Amino acid sequence: xxxxxxxxxxxxxxxxxxxxxxxxxxxxxxxxxxxxxxxxxxxxxxxxxxxxxxxxxxxxxxxxxxxxxxxxxxxxxxxxxxxxxxxxxxxxxxxxxxxxxxxxxxxxxxxxxxxxxxxxxxxxxxxxxxxxxxxxxxxxxxxxxxxxxxxxxxxxxxxxxxxxxxxxxxxxxxxxxxxxxxxxxxxxxxxxxxxxxxxxxxxxxxxxxxxxxxxxxxxxxxxxxxxxxxxxxxxxxxxxxxxxxxxxxxxxxxxxxxxxxxxxxxxxxxxxxxxxxxxxxxxxxxxxxxxxxxxxxxxxxxxxxxxxxxxxxxxxxxxxxxxxxxxxxxxxxxxxxxxxxxxxxxxxxxxxxxxxxxxxxxxxxxxxxxxxxxxxxxxxxxxxxxxxxxxxxxxxxxxxxxxxxxxxxxxxxxxxxxxxxxxxxxxxxxxxxxxxx
Numbered sequence: 001x002x003x004x005x006x007x008x009x010x011x012x013x014x015x016x017x018x019x020x021x022x023x024x025x026x027x028x029x030x031x032x033x034x035x036x037x038x039x040x041x042x043x044x045x046x047x048x049x050x051x052x053x054x055x056x057x058x059x060x061x062x063x064x065x066x067x068x069x070x071x072x073x074x075x076x077x078x079x080x081x082x083x084x085x086x087x088x089x090x091x092x093x094x095x096x097x098x099x100x101x102x103x104x105x106x107x108x109x110x111x112x113x114x115x116x117x118x119x120x121x122x123x124x125x126x127x128x129x130x131x132x133x134x135x136x137x138x139x140x141x142x143x144x145x146x147x148x149x150x151x152x153x154x155x156x157x158x159x160x161x162x163x164x165x166x167x168x169x170x171x172x173x174x175x176x177x178x179x180x181x182x183x184x185x186x187x188x189x190x191x192x193x194x195x196x197x198x199x200x201x202x203x204x205x206x207x208x209x210x211x212x213x214x215x216x217x218x219x220x221x222x223x224x225x226x227x228x229x230x231x232x233x234x235x236x237x238x239x240x241x242x243x244x245x246x247x248x249x250x251x252x253x254x255x256x257x258x259x260x261x262x263x264x265x266x267x268x269x270x271x272x273x274x275x276x277x278x279x280x281x282x283x284x285x286x287x288x289x290x291x292x293x294x295x296x297x298x299x300x301x302x303x304x305x306x307x308x309x310x311x312x313x314x315x316x317x318x319x320x321x322x323x324x325x326x327x328x329x330x331x332x333x334x335x336x337x338x339x340x341x342x343x344x345x346x347x348x349x350x351x352x353x354x355x356x357x358x359x360x361x362x363x364x365x366x367x368x369x370x371x372x373x374x375x376x377x378x379x380x381x382x383x384x385x386x387x388x389x390x391x392x393x394x395x396x397x398x399x400x401x402x403x404x405x406x407x408x409x410x411x412x413x414x415x416x417x418x419x420x421x422x423x424x425x426x427x428x429x430x431x432x433x434x435x436x437x
Contacts, residue, residue, distance in 0.1 A: 005091045012096035012149070013083045021072055024065075025201050029076040034148035035107065039072065041144055043111050043135050047071060049289035053202060054117030055263030056254060058314060060206035063254075067110050070201055077193035078106035081186060081219060090224035093182065095173040100149035102183045104136075105158035106193060108145075111135045114285070115293040119267040122336060122369060123275060125282050133160030135287075158183045178226065185229025190375040190386075191218070191240060199246050202254060210249035214239055223380060231378045237391050244373050244393055248401045256368055262316045262411045265366040270297065270304040272336055277302070304361055317364060317411035320420045321431040325367060325406040329436050333367045333408065346410070346434045353430060354419050362413040365435075368406055373398045408435065 005013075017030035021039075031039070038044060047068035056063040082102060086094060112131025114120040133156035135141055145152045153169035160166065161184055170180060186192065196215055203211025221236025232240060254260070274280045279302045288296065297308035310316070325333075332338040344360040351358040375386040375393065382389040387398075410431050412420060420427065 005086050006094075008096050009086050009091040009094050009099065012094075012099040013079065013086060023069065023073060023076070025197075025204055026073055026076050029072055031075075032148065034144070035075075035103065038104065038107060038141070038144045038148060039068070041140050043141055043287075044068065044071070044108070046287065046289050047110060047113070049291060050113060050115050051117070051290060052198070053206075053254070054119065054260075054290070055311065056117070056206065056257070056260050058263065058316070059257050059259050060208070060254065062205045062207050063202070065201060065205045067113055070197055071107055071110050073197035073201055074109060074193045075103060075107040077196050077215065078187065079103055080215075081193055081222070084219050084222065085186075085224040085230075088222075088224050090182075093179060093226060095179060097149060097151055097171060097173045098154065098179045098183065101145070101151050101154040102158060102186070104145045104148055104150040104155045105183065105187060108132065108136055108141070108155065109159050109187065109194065111141070112286070115288045115290045116267060117264070118369075119264045120271060120285060122268065123272055123285075125285060127160075127162065129160045130162060131286055133157070133163060133166065154180060154183075158187055161188075182224075182226065182229055189229055190377050191222070191230060191232070191243065195243065195247070199243065199250060202250060203246075206254055208250075208253060210253060211246045213243055213246065218243070225378070228378055231380050232386070233380050234382050234390060237379065237386070237389070240375060240377065240386065241391060241393060244375065248373060248405070251371060251405050256405060256407075258319050258322075258409060259316055261366050261368065261409055262319065262364075263311045265364045265409075265411055266307040266311050266317060267293075269340075269361075269364050270302075270307040272340070273304045274300070274302055276337075307361070315414065318414045318417050318420055319409055320363075320412040320416075320424070321410040321428045323408045323428075323432055323435065324403065325408050330367070330408065333365065333435070339365055339367070342435070346431065349430055349434055350412075350427065353423065353426065354416060356416070356419075358412070358416070362416070364411045366409045366411060371402060371405060373401050 016032045019031045019033055019036040021029045023029050048066050050067045052065050052067055052070050053063045112128045112135055114128055136156040137152055142152045145155050151171045153166055157166040157170055157180055196213055199211035200213050218239040221233050223231045225231045279300055294312050297305040343363050343365050347358040347360050347363040377386045379386055379389045387393060
């Protein structure tokens with residue numbers, strides 16, 4: 001029951017939300033007519049043509065949900081989160097324009113996302129948050145955000161915190177009392193609406209039990225803090241532990257499943273080669289949807305684009321070797337160009353052993369990007385941060401999670417499948433020696 005909230009904040013959070021969207025995960029989600037208009041803009045409609053989990057449907061056929069549905073879910077949870085925090089006292093530093101800007105940022109946070117999930121993430125491209133900020137400040141989105149009651153510059157700055165020039169354009173109401181930094185911490189933090197939605201949504205559509213979160217309980221244990229953004233009390237620790245463990249299980253079973261990594265690595269290798277050789281430019285890859293990416297690859301005469309066609313048709317490279325990542329021993333793999341050279345060298349080593357030439361484009365070394373399970377939330381009644389208190393998530397456990405997930409994999413063209421099965425141990429030994437070279 002909302003009784004102590006400032007009238008203008010209450011109005012911004014509760015009045016005029018008359019447009020329902022039926023969501024498979026959260027049920028009815030209500031938007032204002034102006035926010036609904038944002039979901040009908042061409043940049044947002046592109047998100048309907050980008051699957052949330054890309055190649056994951058090869059393993060979990062139900063994973064056909066898109067980034068538009070996820071974005072609407074993030075908006076829904078962001079509004080619930082902000083309403084709860086306003087009831088807890090955050091209304092003293094919130095402005096109506098800031099609230100609307102934050103809700104627009106939640107709805108539009110993936111506007112610049114690349115197609116085909118994270119296949120393009122490590123490529124020499126601009127961050128998708130930067131592209132999102134740019135789209136928010138371009139028409140028609142800029143005018144639509146303003147019509148929804150938000151400040152387009154504040155909305156862009158909440159999503160893209162790399163462009164300090166945006167902060168100078170934010171309206172005075174958005175800058176008052178550090179409102180911008182507060183919204184940034186809510187939208188991108190240890191316990192944010194993005195994680196709460198994608199873990200639950202991805203688990204639902206993949207048909208696995210790992211990701212579902214008790215959102216009602218988690219929100220009830222959160223408290224606003226002007227500088228830190230969010231605090232939690234000790235009763236909420238199990239809910240946060242559940243979220244972190246769910247994230248670990250989803251990475252282990254879904255996001256970094258070996259078949260998903262194979263498809264991702266194949267597309268990444270093809271696009272990296274195309275970018276370095278000038279076959280495609282970075283600008284051509286921005287604002288594509290999934291089909292647009294495959295069409296672009298099909299239209300260019302470039303040998304490595306055969307990998308993209310293979311992924312599209314379900315012909316994935318086979319896993320030939322798996323090795324735990326060791327930062328000191330495998331430093332060269334962190335550089336994509338160095339990794340390409342190592343792929344050619346390892347292909348040469350294995351060719352003699354396999355009795356058949358193994359070209360450089362028939363072998364891929366895959367290393368997942370860093371993933372974090374750290375949590376910086378402050379536990380109010382324990383007077384310490386999450387990892388320092390009663391939680392089981394100490395640094396040793398977090399390190400063990402990361403180590404178990406970050407696996408180097410060598411993928412080889414499936415025409416060598418029988419040889420791989422026959423000589424798997426030998427291939428592993430050769431690979432281990434080569435990667436430590």
